[in-house]
Amino acid sequence: MNDNKWNEQDIESLLKQAPKIHDNRSKEDVFARLQADGVFDEEPLKKSRKKSSIYIGGITAAILACAIGIPLLNSNNEVEEQSADMASYSTEESSVGNRARDVENDASHENNAADNAMTMRANVMPSTSAIYANELVDNTLFTIGLLGDDTESIPAAILIPNEKILEDFGKENPTQVEMYNYYAPLLDEEGFAFNDYHPYKGEIIERGNTVVHILPEGHGYDVASGTMAQYTGSLIDTFKNYEKIKYEQQDGNPVTFSEAGEPSKLVKVEERLKFNYYLFNQRGINYLVPQIRSSFVDAKTAIEAMPDHLNDVFQSAIIDGINYEVEENETVHVTFTEPLDLASYDTERVLHMIEAILLTAANFNKQVVFENIVQTEWQGFNFNKPLPMPIAANEVPIEIIRNH
């Protein structure tokens, strides 16, 4: 297989072909070892009742083989078994822990092992969450504002294979409104840990570069300031490539939202996209989201404001202790105050920081050049030149579309 032609289908197909690996030991051998450890005894198993020479031998050989040293493990700092998530079974101390103590002095080369481990951690490859233009070669972008638990809208996007677009629409390049009206009823939002929100009540149509939401009576989007913010945020995230959004009643007149008390005006979408990005955890998954959709005048001020966050719902995407200065001309230059060694930090955390800055600058149609980073290349980013501008944040799997 050509290395540059790996695609997701190839990978999934190959994963499904992974060979079955069997335990070559007989059932009697497995049983005998448990029996030797007293597992079948009637009385409760005592800690360190019998050492398993086979176990120790296996662990020791393996540890020696990879030159991993074992510093002293004492009972004070023994790690507790993390089994609380299954309340129905025991949380007694692990016999692995006992055995680890048994072999505590069996190996050396501790520092080498630590170095190796650091190198491997530096190579960790969490997925990027943003979408870049080169991913549109075989795909069409569908943006959607999804509803999280504590935020108004999570700007998300789905890459839909062009083949599927042709099947679904009979043409290439359907408009975002066409895609919305087709895919929104099929979204399995709750299945992907979002709140059920789409499709919008009423009708979504387009007139040139304006999206028109024709709202029914009693739509309820304006019952509170929070629901109104969710609604408008979601509309902007979904139709971010349109110039304007208009709210109409079914008779064609402008909608009067109870929050405002006067006929609604056209929303100029671009003006509402001048925000910066923060980390938000939605049921275990991190997303990059606007905090309160504060509007900034330029990329410089937006990026400079990123270390600040209002409350615990949002976390700054900028890692604590990392400082930088921002200059803006045709591109945005972010210069870290101290040389930034990316290998010193959790890779996923660094990736979130970089992409949050890239996405923020992209809201002002600017590319970013990072300066004073130790690495010249990292995770596909080349820091010697302006980084590519992401076209959307927070890719979610196409499987969120039912019967995709």
Next chain:
Amino acid sequence: MKESIFHRLYDDYHQDVFQFLIYLVKNRSVAEDLSHEVYVRVLRSYDRFQGNSSEKTWLFSIAKNVAIDYFRKNIVRERHAFDTFDWEREQLVSTMPTPEQFLEMSEEMHELLEALEHCTGDQKMVIVMRYFQELSILETAEILGWTEGKVKTTQHRAIKSLRSILQQVGKEANS
């Protein structure tokens, strides 16, 4: 009583659990040790199994915990710190010599499994469960204590990570 439980669990699940462990730790001897530990924990606590989940997902959740404990202890030893191991964000890397079955695999499979070592722990765990063990999304979610949505999203991100790693490796090999 315990013996009969062992025989039934062995007949129903032993090879599945063993494969799950060996794909995580990539060492036959360690996988044997860890599968032994799984039986120790299961048989100790079987009378407390309340049937809140299926026996299969309960067994795999214990196997998962045993494997994470193993990785945690190795990382903890390297770092001299006991409070920093987050298995979902760390790698679950085994530096062990690969078992003989891995050496017999095709070049593509070998590259793919090597790339899997560079994924985060949550991604590796989901790939092993979903593709190698053929567990359903619901079963995987129950074992990991996650929502089904988190399983789906993590699976998606894992595939994307694998693609990115493999493409990068390909570029480096061709340069």
